[in-house]
Amino acid sequence: MFRIQIIWIVLMLTVALMSAAMIYAKSWPGLAAAIMGFSVAKFLLVAFYFMDMKGANVAWKAILIAFSGLLGAVVILMK
Amino acid sequence: MNVSDTAVDNSALPGQKSFYYPPGGLLMWIVILLELFTFGIAIVIFMYSGRQEPEVFHSSAARLDVMMGSVNTVVLLTSGYYMARAVEFYRTGRKLFKTQLLLTLLAGLLFIILKSVEYTHKIGQGLTLGSNTFFDFYWMLTGFHLIHVLTGMVILLWWMYTAHKRPRETALSHLETGAAFWHLCDLIWLLLFPVLYLIY
Numbered sequence: 001m002f003r004i005q006i007i008w009i010v011l012m013l014t015v016a017l018m019s020a021a022m023i024y025a026k027s028w029p030g031l032a033a034a035i036m037g038f039s040v041a042k043f044l045l046v047a048f049y050f051m052d053m054k055g056a057n058v059a060w061k062a063i064l065i066a067f068s069g070l071l072g073a074v075v076i077l078m079k
Numbered sequence: 080m081n082v083s084d085t086a087v088d089n090s091a092l093p094g095q096k097s098f099y100y101p102p103g104g105l106l107m108w109i110v111i112l113l114e115l116f117t118f119g120i121a122i123v124i125f126m127y128s129g130r131q132e133p134e135v136f137h138s139s140a141a142r143l144d145v146m147m148g149s150v151n152t153v154v155l156l157t158s159g160y161y162m163a164r165a166v167e168f169y170r171t172g173r174k175l176f177k178t179q180l181l182l183t184l185l186a187g188l189l190f191i192i193l194k195s196v197e198y199t200h201k202i203g204q205g206l207t208l209g210s211n212t213f214f215d216f217y218w219m220l221t222g223f224h225l226i227h228v229l230t231g232m233v234i235l236l237w238w239m240y241t242a243h244k245r246p247r248e249t250a251l252s253h254l255e256t257g258a259a260f261w262h263l264c265d266l267i268w269l270l271l272f273p274v275l276y277l278i279y
Contacts, residue, residue, distance in 0.1 A: 008160040019149040022277055032278040039273040043266055050163040051262045052102040060101045071119050078126035079278055
């Protein structure tokens with residue numbers, strides 16, 4: 001239970017960080033990659049800890065990691 | 080095959096989880112993967128369109144309210160947090176699980192209210208479906224996501240109404256399935272928010 005609270009705090013901090021980056025670092029060339037990186041990290045944190053995929057078969061974990069990583073990479077490359 | 084039936088077997092070999100046990104059940108996870116792939120393909124097409132019309136996408140994205148999108152993200156992630164707590168509380172027999180579930184629903188309702196405010200604002204500005212390619216995607220993607228949130232709320236309300244009529248194990252399995260669908264809404268939004276609001 002304590003771990004879920006920690007994950008929630010981490011998620012809130014990343015949302016705040018992304019919003020702050022949009023305001024204060026808008027001209028930074030690596031912003032899109034950083035935003036997608038944080039988004040993929042949040043995606044995996046929700047899937048593994050909130051959805052409890054940590055306890056699932058490794059195939060399901062691999063599918064989720066591959067999907068989010070691939071989509072994040074495609075978005076960055078197509079930006 | 081019942082969705083809940085798939086969530087029982089969790090021991091293929093000692094120390095190895097069965098492929099047929101993702102939390103929430105196999106059938107729900109097939110739905111989740113199909114949904115994720117569908118939204119994923121839509122996002123790739125959105126990005127491709129952005130390369131065709133970079134000026135339109137840049138100026139349109141600038142008209143979205145990043146702060147409102149961030150608040151919506153916080154609200155939805157908080158609802159996911161309460162959902163995870165509700166499942167854990169029910170699993171361990173704690174009475175406060177109903178409070179957690181109600182907080183989940185309240186956060187879901189707040190998300191819908193905030194989204195409605197944002198939609199009203201956009202309609203007031205004349206930024207509707209058909210305004211340009213960016214806003215076509217904006218309305219379609221966020222609209223379908225909103226339908227998923229509404230569906231998730233109906234599933235959870237149905238569970239609250241019927242859980243006491245079922246054996247505890249079945250009710251737990253159904254709650255895990257509903258929770259998996261609810262978290263799907265989180266996952267989809269975590270992909271939509273940066274792509275629509277932030278990276279252009």
